[in-house]
Amino acid sequence: MYERILIPTDGSETAERAVDEALAVAERFDSEVHALYVVDTDAVDVSLGTEQVDRIHSGRFGEMDELEDRAKAATGYVVDRGRERGIAVEEQFRGGRPHKVIADFAEDHDVGLIVVGSHGRSGIRRMLLGSVTERVLRSTHRSVLVVDGREDE
Ligand code: ATP
Ligand code: MN
Numbered sequence: 001m002y003e004r005i006l007i008p009t010d011g012s013e014t015a016e017r018a019v020d021e022a023l024a025v026a027e028r029f030d031s032e033v034h035a036l037y038v039v040d041t042d043a044v045d046v047s048l049g050t051e052q053v054d055r056i057h058s059g060r061f062g063e064m065d066e067l068e069d070r071a072k073a074a075t076g077y078v079v080d081r082g083r084e085r086g087i088a089v090e091e092q093f094r095g096g097r098p099h100k101v102i103a104d105f106a107e108d109h110d111v112g113l114i115v116v117g118s119h120g121r122s123g124i125r126r127m128l129l130g131s132v133t134e135r136v137l138r139s140t141h142r143s144v145l146v147v148d149g150r151e152d153e
Contacts, residue, residue, distance in 0.1 A: 002029040002112040008036045008102045011074030014149030015117040019081050021147050022115035034090045035078035037071040038098040053095035099135030106142045117149040
């Protein structure tokens, strides 16, 4: 079970809270782990051409060094936590609509479990779930573990 686990992360603290649970499952099932950062083309301040989307996919961000820093900090966190447990983590970078990219990745790579945070960077706490997580749940038939990342209030 859970041969391959996908951990999508936007680098937020709430996403980071899901990482330990994801890695604990990975440890138990000896799963292959992928950490995925999506450069969100839905975000108002991001406009990417197909050439740039291709570069992101290959991990060569070129001029886009601000995006690169954000992306690699997000996946690097998962790599570091994985290393503490002796788990190798594959870093994945994509550009697009996050929920679509996450669902497509899960399908293309036969992911057995997707582990997401309940919220992310914008974290409007009165909503039970962030929109990316809600849309992932509506876009995939794969198993999804949603980790509630809200701090105690
Ligand atoms: P919203 O984006 O709807 O304003 P939010 O930022 O609080 O709300 P989401 O964006 O839904 O919440 O984030 C929930 C989870 O989805 C995150 O913890 C993370 O696991 C995943 N996620 C969100 N954005 C991305 C992204 N760009 N790349 C990879 N994973 C993401
Ligand atoms: Mn978000």
